[in-house]
Amino acid sequence: MPRLFGTDGVRGLANADITAELAVELAVAAAHVLATFGAFENGRARAIVARDTRPSGPFLASAISAGLASAGVDVQDAGVLPTPGLAYLVESTGADLGVMISASHNPAPDNGIKFFARGGVKLPDEVEDAIEARMGEEWDRPLGNNVGHISVYENGIDEYVSHLVRSVGVSLEGLTVVADCANGAAAVTGPRVLREAGATVHVIGDCTDGKQINEDCGSTHLERLQAEVVRLGADAGVAFDGDADRFLAVDHTGEIVDGDQIMGVLALAMKEAGELVDDVLVTTVMSNLGLKIAMRENGISLIQTAVGDRYVLEEMNRCGYRLGGEQSGHVVMSEFATTGDGELTALHILARMVRTGKTLRELASLVQRLPQVMINVSGVDKARASIDRGVLDAVAAEEKALGDEGRVLLRPSGTEPVVRVMVEAATQELAQETAERLAGVVKERLAL
Secondary structure (H helix, E strand, C coil), rough: CCCCCCCEEEEEEEECEEHHHHHHHHHHHHHHHHHCCCCCCCCCCCEEEECCCCCCHHHHHHHHHHHHHHHEEEEEEEECCCCHHHHHHHHHHHHHHEEEEECCCCCCCCEEEEECCCCEEEECCHHHHHHHHHCCCHHHHHHHCCCEEEECCCCCCHHHHHHHHCCCCCCCCEEEEEEECCHHHHHCCHHHHHHHCCCCCEEEECCCCCCCCCCCCHHHHHHHHHHHHHHHCCCCCEEEEECCCCEEEEEECCCECHHHHHHHHHHHHHHHCCCCHHHHEEEEECHHHHHHHHHCCCCCEEECCCCCCHHHHHHHHHCCCCCCECCCEEEEEECCCCCHHHHHHHHHHHHHHHHHCCHHHHHHHHCCCCEEEEEEEECCCCCCCCCHHHHHHHHHHHHHHHHCCCCEEEEEEECCCCEEEEEEEECHHHHHHHHHHHHHHHHHECCC
């Protein structure tokens, strides 16, 4: 049976895969497991629950709250709030648990459940496994005054917005920005954050009924933002996903600035300010080789982890590093956040523009992305991808041919019988040819 928790919580089709019954069971099991792990040390436990704008969010948040309260946990409902906003509230208030109802960049019919432990940090794999193992078990239910109390968290948005604005230290006055809020949680905070920081803001994708969350908008669909930035003559465009934990940008010409370029800009700024611990940037194996080259030329080392911002966070926490993230736009600035925060990242990129007097295009040119080709090879035994001698020899031969100006990555999918073949090379043609050759070897050697 597949693991219930994925790389970022439990996710699926709302009211089919992610049901109210499942939410209640997860909440009860989470309360029991976190108590066992010593998370509720100060007597009565307290949790904060938040959600993005999806229509299924209210009933799932209610189910989570009911499950927690039935297990004796006091619950505060913060309503619609970005995922990093919930993480901030959990950390800043000393809450024992946070639960976010969101499917991030997925379409509106989907939803998901993410847990945060005390301190606003995501749960490690072993705690998630323990929660899954205890779902549906028999337990002694508290009675009377021992059941949890459910209330509204009144000032969550104000507290989070103030925290973000305080983090910048420079006014964004003079910058004109287009913000695409993906019809998600950023709609309630993003424009306000940018305006309070001093920017002039034009907003798109700010509907809060959730019916069109991530639909042809936000960080996964940048076309409208690109057109608006050019039409309005704005200095930059910023795009968030449904729960605002990721951010991508558009420069004044309409060119996309991806997560690797964003991390490169921030890493250099932090190094110049003496704030980049050990001059290290933490990324995943999916980051473009162009980022590694650019960082090496500027005296910054890259440490790479498995795909998933949780693994970036684990490495950052293990060694005290202060900047990390993913090509997709999940960027963690650990001085100010315990998880990826799109609005925080956007503020600091715009602040870098103000401090340097440079355009975003000039700043982003630091990272020259190598052409990248990804081919998904289906119908194969992905478990053998890392041990089949024929595949390994083919990869080694292609890597030798590419030399220092390219790389190969074979990565089994976490959810499908698919092996992803990714190649970066000096030219698009070379990357395509290399990827196709390797995909052919994978198909032949690992066919089911």
